[in-house]
Amino acid sequence: MNKKQKFYVVWAGENPGIYESWEACKKEVFHYDGARYKSFESLTDAQQAFNDGYELYYKKNPAQNKMAPQNAANAGEPILESLSVDAAWNTVTKVMEYRGVHTRTKEVWFHKGPFPGASNNIGEFLALVHGLALLKQRNLQIPIYSDSVTAMAWVRAKKHKSIILPTEENAAIFDLLNRAEYWLRTNTYCTPIYKWNTPVWGEIPADFGRK
Numbered sequence: 001m002n003k004k005q006k007f008y009v010v011w012a013g014e015n016p017g018i019y020e021s022w023e024a025c026k027k028e029v030f031h032y033d034g035a036r037y038k039s040f041e042s043l044t045d046a047q048q049a050f051n052d053g054y055e056l057y058y059k060k061n062p063a064q065n066k067m068a069p070q071n072a073a074n075a076g077e078p079i080l081e082s083l084s085v086d087a088a089w090n091t092v093t094k095v096m097e098y099r100g101v102h103t104r105t106k107e108v109w110f111h112k113g114p115f116p117g118a119s120n121n122i123g124e125f126l127a128l129v130h131g132l133a134l135l136k137q138r139n140l141q142i143p144i145y146s147d148s149v150t151a152m153a154w155v156r157a158k159k160h161k162s163i164i165l166p167t168e169e170n171a172a173i174f175d176l177l178n179r180a181e182y183w184l185r186t187n188t189y190c191t192p193i194y195k196w197n198t199p200v201w202g203e204i205p206a207d208f209g210r211k
Contacts, residue, residue, distance in 0.1 A: 007046035011054035012036035018046050022077050056079040077134050078201055079194075080104035084145045085131045086206035087123025094118065096173075098127035101143060101206045110134060117170030122162050122177065124151035127206075128193065147204045148201040152193055158184040189195065 003071055008025035010016050013035050022039070029035035036054045040046040049057045056106040073180070080103050087098040087138045097113025113123070128151045146152055154160050159181055166174045196204040 004041070006039045006041065007043050008037060008039050009050045010035070010037045010089070011057075012017040013048070016050075020048055026079075027069055029185050055119075055199075070076065077105060078145065082143045082145055083109065083128035083131050083135060083140075083195075084196065084204050084206040085124070086147065086204050087120055087127050088208035089118065089120035089123055096120065096123040097208075098130070099206055100127060100131045100144075100182070103205050106205050112176075115170065115173050115176075117167055118173045119162055119164050121148065121150045121154075122160065122173060123155045124148035124166065125160050125162075126176055126180055128152070128155050129183060132189050132191055133183055133187070136187065136189050141190075143194055145194050145196040145204060147198055147207075149195065149198040152195065155184065155193065173188070 005020070006022070008019040008022060010019065010028045011024060013028035015028050015124050017028075019028065025037060025039075029037050038049065038057075040049060052060065060128040062129075073084060082103040082107070083100050084103045085098065085100040087096060089096045093116070095114045095116050096118035097111070097115065100109045101107060102109060112130070125148075128144065128148075132155075135142065135144070142202075160177050162177075163168070164173075198204065
């Protein structure tokens, strides 16, 4: 079955206009600060939206505001040649595990745990740092997707902010956290980290499917 044609309006990008493929659109917005764009099902709708401009389009279509894209990784289609990371945490047992998978093939590239005495945020953070280290080790120039804003913020700060206290039971977790923070402090990387757009794309490919 042929994939339905989409049209991509770029209101703010390297070259504003209408593009007939996500790849063409992505080139115009991927590294453009403040890019504004959206996909449409028909050329007529795309032309009307482009002529209206970004502000007028969303004023006419207020229900679409919550879907307004923030960057090239959060709209259109995900970059399939990428690494997706996620964690699973049992609210009763407090046991956590995390993994990273190739976004397109779902091949598991790493899987760690289970670890007792942890939290979901800790798992998301460790998964993200593990992914960064793995991609650097393999010299792979691909982005990472995470569905955790908290983990992404911790990575930017190069430090976790969990309220979980160290115990004898979770000593392995705090060893991993110390190693992750050390790696962030002593390494540089160019890997883009993007927020997985769950409302549009569904669960992240690394999801454990236990919800």
